[in-house]
Structure formats: structure tokens, C-alpha cells
Amino acid sequence: MNGPNGTNGRGSPTINDVARIAEVSKKTVSRVINKSPLLSEKTRKHVEGVIREIGYVPNLQARALALRRNFIVAAIHDNPNAQFLVKVQQGILSAIKDSEFGLMVQPVDRHSPTIVDDIRAFLERQRPYGVVLLPPISENDDIARLCEEHGCRFVRMGSVKLDSDDRAVASNDREAVRKAVTYLIDRGHTRIGLIEGPQGFTSPRERRAGFEEAMAAAGLSVDEELVSSGTYTFESGVSAGQQLIDLPNPPTAIFASNDEMAIGAMIAARRHGLLIPEDLSIIGFDDTPLSSHVWPALTTVHWPIVDMAHLAASKLVAPAGEEPDPRWLLPSELIERASVVAPKS
Amino acid sequence: MNGPNGTNGRGSPTINDVARIAEVSKKTVSRVINKSPLLSEKTRKHVEGVIREIGYVPNLQARALALRRNFIVAAIHDNPNAQFLVKVQQGILSAIKDSEFGLMVQPVDRHSPTIVDDIRAFLERQRPYGVVLLPPISENDDIARLCEEHGCRFVRMGSVKLDSDDRAVASNDREAVRKAVTYLIDRGHTRIGLIEGPQGFTSPRERRAGFEEAMAAAGLSVDEELVSSGTYTFESGVSAGQQLIDLPNPPTAIFASNDEMAIGAMIAARRHGLLIPEDLSIIGFDDTPLSSHVWPALTTVHWPIVDMAHLAASKLVAPAGEEPDPRWLLPSELIERASVVAPKS
DNA sequence: TTGTATGCGTTATCAA
DNA sequence: TTGATAACGCATACAA
Numbered sequence: 001m002n003g004p005n006g007t008n009g010r011g012s013p014t015i016n017d018v019a020r021i022a023e024v025s026k027k028t029v030s031r032v033i034n035k036s037p038l039l040s041e042k043t044r045k046h047v048e049g050v051i052r053e054i055g056y057v058p059n060l061q062a063r064a065l066a067l068r069r070n071f072i073v074a075a076i077h078d079n080p081n082a083q084f085l086v087k088v089q090q091g092i093l094s095a096i097k098d099s100e101f102g103l104m105v106q107p108v109d110r111h112s113p114t115i116v117d118d119i120r121a122f123l124e125r126q127r128p129y130g131v132v133l134l135p136p137i138s139e140n141d142d143i144a145r146l147c148e149e150h151g152c153r154f155v156r157m158g159s160v161k162l163d164s165d166d167r168a169v170a171s172n173d174r175e176a177v178r179k180a181v182t183y184l185i186d187r188g189h190t191r192i193g194l195i196e197g198p199q200g201f202t203s204p205r206e207r208r209a210g211f212e213e214a215m216a217a218a219g220l221s222v223d224e225e226l227v228s229s230g231t232y233t234f235e236s237g238v239s240a241g242q243q244l245i246d247l248p249n250p251p252t253a254i255f256a257s258n259d260e261m262a263i264g265a266m267i268a269a270r271r272h273g274l275l276i277p278e279d280l281s282i283i284g285f286d287d288t289p290l291s292s293h294v295w296p297a298l299t300t301v302h303w304p305i306v307d308m309a310h311l312a313a314s315k316l317v318a319p320a321g322e323e324p325d326p327r328w329l330l331p332s333e334l335i336e337r338a339s340v341v342a343p344k345s
Numbered sequence: 346m347n348g349p350n351g352t353n354g355r356g357s358p359t360i361n362d363v364a365r366i367a368e369v370s371k372k373t374v375s376r377v378i379n380k381s382p383l384l385s386e387k388t389r390k391h392v393e394g395v396i397r398e399i400g401y402v403p404n405l406q407a408r409a410l411a412l413r414r415n416f417i418v419a420a421i422h423d424n425p426n427a428q429f430l431v432k433v434q435q436g437i438l439s440a441i442k443d444s445e446f447g448l449m450v451q452p453v454d455r456h457s458p459t460i461v462d463d464i465r466a467f468l469e470r471q472r473p474y475g476v477v478l479l480p481p482i483s484e485n486d487d488i489a490r491l492c493e494e495h496g497c498r499f500v501r502m503g504s505v506k507l508d509s510d511d512r513a514v515a516s517n518d519r520e521a522v523r524k525a526v527t528y529l530i531d532r533g534h535t536r537i538g539l540i541e542g543p544q545g546f547t548s549p550r551e552r553r554a555g556f557e558e559a560m561a562a563a564g565l566s567v568d569e570e571l572v573s574s575g576t577y578t579f580e581s582g583v584s585a586g587q588q589l590i591d592l593p594n595p596p597t598a599i600f601a602s603n604d605e606m607a608i609g610a611m612i613a614a615r616r617h618g619l620l621i622p623e624d625l626s627i628i629g630f631d632d633t634p635l636s637s638h639v640w641p642a643l644t645t646v647h648w649p650i651v652d653m654a655h656l657a658a659s660k661l662v663a664p665a666g667e668e669p670d671p672r673w674l675l676p677s678e679l680i681e682r683a684s685v686v687a688p689k690s
Numbered sequence: 691t692t693g694t695a696t697g698c699g700t701t702a703t704c705a706a
Numbered sequence: 707t708t709g710a711t712a713a714c715g716c717a718t719a720c721a722a
Contacts, residue, residue, distance in 0.1 A: 012469065014700085039707070040708090043708085057466075058700075059699050061409040082427045102417075102419075260638075267638070267640050289427070359715055361715075374716095375716065375717060376692090408717080411716045411717040698716090700714085701712105704709100705708105706710100
């Protein structure tokens with residue numbers, strides 16, 4: 001009837017096996033597992049020995065039932081960008097590595113009227129321990145409130161600080177873009193085009209603000225004619241770039257609010273017979289692998305998305321006793337590559 | 346004491362609430378949830394009405410404990426390619442949408458000696474209902490066996506059929522490459538270079554076999570000088586391309602075993618002052634978004650990875666009663682874009 | 691066709 | 707500092 005090591009013989013050993021063999025109660029074993037402070041050192045050592053000996057691993061499903069919370073960290077997003085998603089996943093995974101947590105991915109449709117209900121259904125079903133809300137839906141306060149109502153921890157990622165210290169992780173897009181555009185100005189560019197991101201979200205707004213601040217600091221005015229906008233996709237970058245290049249007096253440099261659009265603009269320029277960077281300098285934003293795989297390699301702003309995701313997840317799963325990492329702002333930096341030179345004349 | 350709708354007042358309603366209100370036993374409610382056939386239509390309707398009325402949602406954690414299996418489908422991979430991963434996730438998610446399953450992502454390190462133990466630990470912890478094994482670790486029989494031992498359903502994705510009908514989903518890379526290379530031959534190319542993928546895996550081997558078959562069918566011999574190899578990364582494509590271009594008698598066309606390497610080869614060619622496609626035609630494999638974002642747009646083989654992942658997940662979560670989709674082979678096709686023309690002379 | 695008793699493996703309550 | 711016993715919410719065996 002009994003299995004190896006005196007366990008119950010079916011499947012993996014349970015807390016009962018440990019308790020029986022260690023000759024203590026289940027609750028005591030439970031206390032050892034949960035690192036309860038009120039336990040004699042002797043008992044703890046003894047029980048830990050038995051646990052190691054019979055290879056006991058606590059059953060997460062049972063714990064989940066009792067605790068009303070699963071050992072899952074979920075990334076909720078409405079962002080289809082592959083590089084972005086994988087970097088976020090990488091960051092979260094590195095934070096929960098060696099823990100008992102698993103990463104669940106839950107995309108939602110930003111345009112769906114049932115988005116909040118969809119997320120509610122997800123939270124009710126899987127009962128994740130915590131969720132990382134990715135931009136841009138991280139900006140949605142209804143969703144944050146929903147998490148709170150469900151007693152689900154959450155951290156909101158954004159280009160600005162979207163919540164309290166323990167619930168937010170941010171980059172400083174405005175400052176990063178200011179530096180990038182100043183870099184163009186320092187090289188002699190004065191007619192600088194801007195390819196904006198989609199309206200209504202924080203990151204495009206911040207990036208535009210950074211652009212305007214840099215121009216203003218240099219005493220340059222922002223010519224609305226030199227501002228065109230896209231949707232963060234490659235195709236939209238092509239048409240936005242097209243529009244700027246077709247101008248009677250086109251820009252000598254362009255800052256695009258993300259790499260995909262920057263690369264779209266590069267294609268548009270090349271179709272027009274323009275050489276990059278000789279005829280047109282371009283700076284992007286994100287530092288996706290893509291940006292170093294194009295010709296010429298794209299000068300861009302490194303967006304610390306992996307670190308942000310790591311920090312977000314580490315805030316979620318910080319052990320009860322320990323203070324979570326207090327940081328919430330992570331630095332961006334300009335990556336100089338080959339798509340910027342001084343203007344021709 | 347009682348909450349709204351006569352529920353127990355704390356938290357969401359449970360099976361007990363439904364049973365009490367419907368004046369049936371828990372087991373009957375359980376039968377309704379699990380669509381048991383032995384139930385009178387009348388009782389079923391009645392109970393379903395109560396369920397709807399009080400908004401009862403079965404607790405997955407409790408079911409997981411009782412069933413010894415969580416409502417999770419996991420994607421286990423050791424593939425760092427972002428486009429690939431996101432497409433796979435997209436396919437799986439579309440298959441489990443509207444079900445109670447969630448998608449968990451578990452990367453592993455192919456080079457780690459503890460890879461099997463790592464996966465075992467994951468399976469023991471999260472107890473996923475089923476796992477999709479992505480290439481190339483899907484080729485590892487130890488891992489498949491491990492899943493079986495744990496009573497965990499699995500489907501192996503590959504460039505060839507790796508398991509029985511219900512445990513495999515495949516593309517036919519060999520045939521797809523044969524068509525692509527034949528396409529080059531039909532346009533007049535005879536000196537055709539091959540950039541292979543990394544040794545030791547099935548997909549590079551199959552793709553090479555397709556290359557050889559096409560050449561043989563046209564009466565052309567494979568010149569080993571024109572075969573160079575990479576690791577499926579952009580950088581390796583650059584150097585592999587470089588090597589072919591530096592040849593005294595370089596190829597007029599190149600087939601690269603994936604898009605990233607193809608684009609790397611494009612960059613290498615451009616650095617050499619070669620025009621694409623005029624001086625060098627290139628065909629890739631995968632049809633990543635990338636391939637249409639480069640200039641000129643890359644002619645490539647569409648690898649039906651989204652559909653494969655969808656099919657894999659649908660096999661895993663097929664309801665007990667229903668027959669799962671019997672298909673396992675999904676077609677690839679050549680996507681003609683702008684990187685191929687006839688050789689100069 | 692329906693119900694009763696019991697099990698799943700853990701945590702919480704409260705007493706010792 | 708420890709333990710007995712009751713949740714947690716659902717499924718299964720076995721009756722009825």
C-alpha cells in the first residue's frame with residue numbers, strides 16, 4: 001500500500017505524508033512551507049529534512065483553492081507588437097524564475113465594448129496572484145479599479161507614472177525624446193520632422209512633448225507642416241514619411257515615435273530616391289532588434305521595456321516579509337547607430 | 346447573512362448556492378456543468394436557469410484540485426524568435442478563446458543539462474491541462490515521454506510529423522522549399538546559393554532536403570561551395586551571405602532557410618554594393634512581418650505557424666465527446682514579392 | 691435519473 | 707509553539 005519513502009503510494013507525496021513521517025500535524029508542516037515565524041528552530045529543521053527526503057512539493061492547486069488565489073502572474077495587453085510582447089514576457093519571466101509562479105498571457109481587444117467584462121471574466125476564472133497591465137490599456141483606470149475590487153495585485157506600465165509607487169513602473173519618454181531631438185539639433189538640423197503615434201494615448205503625447213521641448217529649448221518653432229502621424233505600424237510610417245518627404249520644403253531629419261514607423265519612413269525615403277542618412281537623417285524609438293537589422297542601422301532611443309517588466313513582476317511577487325523594489329522609474333538612452341549625419345548644407 | 350440572489354453572502358456564488366436554490370443536489374449541478382448525458386432535460390433547464398440567474402461561475406481552482414489538472418494550456422519553447430513566439434501564442438489563444446482555458450508561457454534552455462527536470466518541475470507545479478511543444482524542443486522525445494508520464498496531453502509542432510495524429514501538427518517544409526527553389530530555377534537561375542539553418546534540428550535538414558530535391562529535379566548539382574550555414578539569426582545571415590558573395594563565382598540567387606538570415610544576406614549584399622534583386626535574387630522562409638518591411642520586399646515561403654498553433658491547441662482542448670480536428674499537416678505557400686528577378690545574363 | 695458520502699491537498703480557526 | 711477540525715468548491719464512487 002505504501003510507496004517509496006513511506007508515502008501513500010499514489011502519486012506524489014502530500015502534506016499528510018510529511019506530517020505522518022515527521023510525526024507532527026499538517027498545520028506544522030504548513031507553517032514550515034509558509035515560513036511562519038512562530039515555529040521552533042528544531043521542529044523546522046526536522047520537518048525540512050523530511051520534506052527533502054521524500055521529495056515533497058506543495059500542490060499549487062490545493063493552495064490556490066485555500067488561498068483563493070492562483071500562482072499565476074498574468075500579462076494583460078492590447079498591444080499586438082511582437083517585439084514588445086516578447087520583451088515584456090522575458091522581463092516578467094526573469095523576475096519569477098526560481099519562484100513557483102507561472103506566466104499567463106491574456107490579450108484583450110481595446111475596441112471591444114466588453115473589454116472590462118472580458119478582463120473580469122479572466123480574473124474570476126484564473127484568479128491570478130497579480131497582473132501586469134501593459135501600455136496602452138494600463139492607462140485605463142476602470143481596469144485598474146477592477147483588479148483592485150477583485151483583490152488582485154497589479155502594476156501598471158507606462159511612459160509616465162500611472163499609479164502609486166508599488167503599482168507603477170515607468171519610463172521617461174519625454175526626456176528621452178528631448179535628448180534625441182537635441183542630438184539632431186546639435187548636428188545642425190533645424191527642419192526636423194515628427195512622426196507622431198496614435199492620438200489618445202500617453203506615450204505618443206509624451207514623446208511629442210519631448211519633441212516640442214527640445215525644439216523650444218533650441219529656439220526653434222514646431223512647424224505643424226512637419227508633423228505627421230501614424231499608428232505605430234510600419235505601414236503608417238511609410239505614409240507618414242511619404243507625406244513629409246513630399247513637402248515642397250521637406251525636413252532634413254525625422255524623429256519617429258517608434259522604430260517601426262521610422263523604418264517605414266526609411267522605406268518611403270528610399271522609394272523617393274533619397275539616401276539615408278545623407279539626404280535624410282532618422283531617429284526612432286524602442287530599440288527593437290529590427291532597428292539594427294536595417295540598412296543603415298537605425299539610431300534610436302532604447303526603451304527599457306525588459307527591465308520595466310522585470311521590475312513590475314518583482315513588485316507583484318515580492319515575498320510578504322520583504323520590501324519590494326522601491327524604484328518605479330527606469331532610464332532610457334540614445335543608441336547611436338548610422339541613420340544620422342549633419343544636413344547637406 | 347445571505348447575499349444578493351440568495352447566495353451565501355461572501356464572494357461569488359458556489360455550486361452549493363446553485364444546488365440550494367434549485368433544490369437539487371450538488372452532484373446534479375455538477376452534472377449540468379459537465380454536460381453529463383444522464384440528466385432529464387427538465388432538470389437541466391431548471392438548473393441552467395438558476396446558474397444564469399445568480400451568475401454562478403464554476404471555480405477553476407476547485408475543479409483543478411478535484412480533477413488534478415489545471416485549466417491551462419502551456420506553450421513550452423526554447424525559441425527566442427519574437428515573431429514566431431507571438432504567432433504561436435496568437436494561434437493558441439484563438440483556439441482557446443471562449444473556453445475556460447488560459448495560456449501559460451514557459452521558456453526553457455535547450456542547452457541546460459537540467460532541461461527535463463525543469464519541465465518536470467513546471468508540469469508538477471502548474472499541472473497544465475495540455476502543452477504545446479514548439480520546435481525545436483518538440484523534437485526531444487524525452488520531453489514528450491515526460492508529458493505522457495505526467496498524464497499531461499501534448500501536441501508537438503514540427504516541420505515533419507513528430508508523433509501520432511492526435512499529438513502532432515506539421516508543415517511540409519521540404520515541399521515548400523522545393524517549390525521556392527524551383528521558382529528560382531524557372532526564372533533562369535542555375536547558380537543558386539543556400540544558407541542553411543543550424544545543424545542537428547529537423548527543420549534545417551528538411552529545408553536543405555527540399556533544396557536538393559529541386560536542384561536534382563532540374564538536373565542541377567548542389568555545389569557545396571554555394572552552401573553556407575547560419576543559426577537562424579540576422580547576424581549569422583549577414584556572415585553567411587557575405588561568404589557566398591565573396592566567392593570568385595558568386596551565386597545569382599540565394600535561398601535562405603529563414604527570413605532573418607535572408608534579410609541579413611540582403612544587408613551583406615548591399616554592403617558589397619550589390620543591388621537586390623538585379624544583382625542577386627533572394628528568397629526567405631517564414632513570412633514574418635519583417636519580410637514585407639524591408640526594401641525590396643522579400644519573396645518568401647509562408648510558414649503557417651499561426652494555423653499550426655491553433656490546430657495544436659484545438660487538439661488539446663477538444664471537448665471529451667467531440668472528435669478533435671483530424672488534420673495534422675498544414676500547407677505552406679510561396680509569397681511572391683520583389684526580391685527575385687531573372688539573372689542578369 | 692438523482693442523491694449521499696467522501697476525497698482532492700492545502701490553509702484558517704481556535705483551543706491547548 | 708503546536709494540534710484537531712473545519713473550511714475551500716468541486717468531482718467521483720456507489721447507492722437509491
